[in-house]
Amino acid sequence: MAVKIIQLERLIHQKQVRLLVRFGFDDYFKNLVQELEGALWSNTLKSWHVDDTDENLTKIYAIFKDKVDIDDTFLVPIVVVKISEEAAVMLNDFTLWLKSKRYSPNTIKTYTESIKSFLKFYHNKPIAEITNQDVITFNNEYILANNYSASFQNQVVNAIKLFFKTVENKMIDVDLVHRPKRPKLLPNVLSKGEVKAILDAPTNVKHKAMLSLIYSCGLRCGELINLKPNDIDSCRNIVVIRNGKGKKDRITPLSIKILDLLREYFKKYKPSTYLFEGQNKGEKYSDRSLQLVLKQCLRKTKITKPVALHWLRHSYATHLLESGTDLRYIQELLGHNSSKTTEIYTHVSTKNLQLIKSPFDDL
Template sequence: MVFLEFPYDFELKELVKTFPGMDWNKKLKVWYIPYSDQRLTELIQFFKGKVWLDYSQFKKVSIPVEKIRNDLSPLDSGIGEEIIKFEQWMRNKRYSESSIKTYRDALSVFFRFLENKPITEVESSDLEKFNTEYIIAKRYSSSYQNQFVNAVKLFLVNSHNKKLNPEIISRPKKEKLLPNVLSKEEVKMILEAHKNIKHKAMLSLIYACGLRRSELLNLKIKDVDSKRRLLIVRQSKGKKDRIVPISDKIIELLRKYYKEFIPKCYLFEGKIMGGMYSEKSLESVLKQALTKSGISKPVTLHWLRHSYATHLLESGTDLRFIQEILGHKSSKTTEIYTHVSTKSLQNIKSPFDDL
């Protein structure tokens, strides 16, 4: 790994985050990327003319394995370079940075578990062993297990045209969890908690249009069509554009926000003019709203999206329209909200009442 250390500086931090493959280690509190000679050259070129990079003391150091992951061996540099090549292939294929990071981390853990077994010698039994002795033994979720299966299979096919036996790599059953939904009263308390109109507008827009966190942060001023009362969500999950209806009430709120903050590019900008608002700051906005409103539930931003969909269903909106508004590929995804809608359930009379 190559570690980057510097005194806290917001603009520099935002610059470092844009370098492909850069990640933050919470335990060691450093920015890092997997090491290779080519990667180091790319790093130097990236910062050239922007900031002085002091690599005069750059050397190999021994980091205690337990500080990184206490039960796995360090990753072999040769395998690390193969993963970097695969990472670049994914980037060229326009995979999202989130997917690239997930696959990269999964492959790193997998090969470290195998004690850097040569890639050409990896068999289906290795993945089965990893699944039993690592994922299941540590009680990781089925979705986490699926990520590893997807990452390893795609990597081996892409890098070495090597296919694993699909019968051995059985897919785990995915937990059928109901979405968390807030009442309209609770939503109102959260949205009215902030006096800061920017914070109020961000949370309100997530609920009013059923947006994902990334969709809100990527919105640009031109995406609000106030005349047609529409919001254009561009290239969201699945690389799809979609149109979402937006009410006069939220348009009026956005106009007040715009007059006060005058954003230049993104609808909601961070401290740097023209720069995107950060995910961490948005989560902090919600956390503050929960504290102010006195709601103790572990509410996340996605709860507002779930609540929007459920409240639409309860008000009589057709499920097909809800699917389009939320941008769901399958109607089965949208049908989950029928299980948390209370409109029909409240009309059912319990036989206990007749006793």
């Protein structure tokens, strides 16, 4: 009979140091680990985990002793680096400045997390002594060494520049930092048949209405869940998108078919504050829940592409272009500042490409 083994590991999960208890599928071990207070299962880690305390570690050894071999070779100490008190005060000032300038919550979170990682890297160095060379060193020894993405690299450098300009009143010359060229990635586009299959998949009228509205109006996920009932103007057949990306309002045409679907949804759910609400009345529907709805639709349709909600917006723009809509109108409908952003859809439109005859056909 094979000897059963559990593996203990210590790592940082969701910004906290956790004790992981790993083992193969076993109901008996599962029941044992659930005896630990606060034991949680993580789908990401594929493991049970608890708070990293001496008490929990002692309990784990006591519970599993004489029942299984315990592999604790990965149970190494983790040193959590904290930013200095000075840095914490300045980071708070920076956060307040971002809020006063009405930056979006997502941008504030991204910038503050970026600055925090930089300040942790130089936790022993006074902020006033940080120079351009320190930013270059951080770029090479932290960002590149950890193989972080080019977009993350640009985000961090931009955040550092803004932080020192607003809080420390010091100019950091980001041109001295080697910046990656942003890859010119084409948007992912679905065929009309694939879109129809996805939108036909939900049996729940709320789910159907949400996905259909994203595609029919080219909405971002955040724009959809922020919609309020009054934003649907059934008299003029338009949807008003308020405070979209870049703090801009815009309008987009409302399909008659979508209007009928929204009326059916409204009669059943009677939303109060937001057009699409979660389980609690008056609370907006979560983007995570909507992503799960899309995943269920993909399973039903057996579409194996890694479709994300934003693909529906890309598909809307591309299908408009292929049907002859002027690029300038598409730019307005999508809320793009620059026509260059919209022009990328010309690279994925197949309407003109299909007219080109391959020389292979003449062989």
